[in-house]
Amino acid sequence: MEAESQGGARAVSGVLAQLVAEGLLDAHELATATTWMDQQRTESPTPWYIKAFVGISAWLAAIFIIAFLGMVGLIDSGVSMVLLGIIFGVAALALKWMAMDSIFGGQLAFAVSLAGQGLLIAGASMLTENMTATALVALGLEALLFVAYPDTMHRLISVVAMAAALVVLLLEQELPDGIHVIIALFAVLAIYLWRNEVYLRSSRKLAAYWSAAAYGTLLV
Known part of the structure; x- marks a missing residue:
């Protein structure tokens, strides 16, 4: 697979070189195309359906997290929801940046972030009792x-x-x-x-x- 990828990259590079030689591609366009190709080779894109399942699982995990917090009585007011939302958001960002290459760490951070967003927005709604203010907070x-x-x-x-x-x-x-x-x-x-x-x-x-x-x- 890697050999085929390298062969394809060489073929594309040859086509680009020919376009430059024929005057159909200038130096700036060649540099842009080359940079983009380098990024495509170094990236390991996840199929869209895998990302979709990750997103759905993160939403479900976030719902369970919020339900658990409600059961133990940690989100009994708008203030507590906003505070927990901020804590969850900061924790999710820290976890994601520290575990960039970890699939489990990334999914955990995703779920914690969604839970934090839900708590913060819901808490803002309870405190303000105003949909306009809540929408501005969410935005x-x-x-x-x-x-x-x-x-x-x-x-x-x-x-x-x-x-x-x-x-x-x-x-x-x-x-x-x-x-x-x-x-x-x-x-x-x-x-x-x-x-x-x-x-x-x-x-x-x-x-x-x-x-x-x-x-x-x-x-x-």
């Missing part, structure tokens, strides 16, 4: 996690959650027609992301966010 939280939590599936969930929070905000402000604007904006963003896939994925700063943003905007 800010998911935007922060999209940047800070280094996992594609987690970031994809954050994109969908941000879209849901925006919809809630519009409905609370009695602006249901604004939902069409949100859908249009996400569609434009999706087109931009997919049309510029090679450039964005070859960027050191943006490559980590491309997959989640591109697939998340399609789901929305």
